Amino acid sequence: MLIDKMITLENVWFSYEDEHYVLRNISLSVCEGVTVIKGPNGSGKTTLLKIASLLLKPKKGHVIVEGTSFWSASRSVREKLRRKVVYVHEKPYLFKGTVYDNIAYPLKIRGYDLSRVVDVAKEFGVGKILNTNVNELSAGMRQLVALARTFVFKPKYVFLDEPLANLDDENKSRIIRIIEKYARKGIAIVVATHMNINFRKEIVSKIAFMNNGVIVKVSKYK
């Protein structure tokens, strides 16, 4: 595994308010395939994902992205690195407008061609509702739209927070299949969950178990 092709957290500490650390001395590297972060409610999974996806700045420690210490880098370097990384909230926010508008957004701001939107929407099972206003979607539909919007711009690192919440069995297996497909293509996908998700064994590179702000165990498979 190439060091310069991944995101690594080194001795990361984080607190939302002063003095109370909700992450303590976390070291973890994210590489190709699926990394699962498991832990009970409040153990720090979401916080960890937001740090690894470059949204939150650690109080102590480093976040190394492809060999560069992210928070010491210049603004322009940070913007460039950030564009390879995407975080999907457990209750994703959809922009006002249609399903199409949302899936097209990451392409538009990058100035990319929008022709992929329709295919990706079909892949995620939302091809028939492209012109629907997002106000009218169910929670599960919103989740699918958010996932389509995530994969449409070919990110290299994808952080999914409880991606199967709100989904029925059919859509659960659809999303698992899609995650596996993109993982096979070489995208690093990190899934935080308190559930048991049955990914194919050969896809999962590691499972990190969290409890109360620390990683208590890492099982590696590759």
Added chain:
Amino acid sequence: MEGLYQEVLAITLRTLWISGTATILAISWSIPLSLILISSKNRISIFIQDFFNALISLPTVVLGLALYLILSKSGPLGFLGLLYTPLAISIGQSILITPILVSMITSSFQKLRDEVWETAITLGASEFQASIALLREGTLLLIRAILAGFNRAVGELGVALIVGGNIKGFTRVLTTTIALELTKGNFELAIYLGIVLLTLSTIVTVAIRSLGLRGAYR
């Protein structure tokens, strides 16, 4: 009757023009300032927000007096010759409503900011693009704040009276005319103008309410 009607119309239009200008001026700095305040969640930004919150209830005569001292001939900006002009009223009112705009925008955008900002940034937006997304998502909230500011500007008396001087056909607006006509015992015109003022602010208030509701059902 004809003359009365024309006078009411002229004063109403002048009021809308002066307070509209004030609102546009206030928007031009309140929106960027609010965006800066909500994107930096540090102690200074919280202090500034509290400060603006406290300034909402600033008495208009105090602001009028301060502006008078600054704009009068012997004041530091006396050379501009702004005292007793419509622009002086607009400037005064724009300062008056800035705290309302900043407080309403920052408080209503706080939650929206967390969601929209995070989503836009993680999907690859630059900070500028994320700000655009935030404004677009918050358009209704923004219009609401702007209407509230406009309403306050139209209805205030102290600034318009002190720095406007209530000059007939030039700086005379709804509130100052009502005050003047009453002291002259001219109740008819005062009541007409009062009705216009009440109607204006009712329309704006209803608009604010209904925008608030639509925002809530987002």
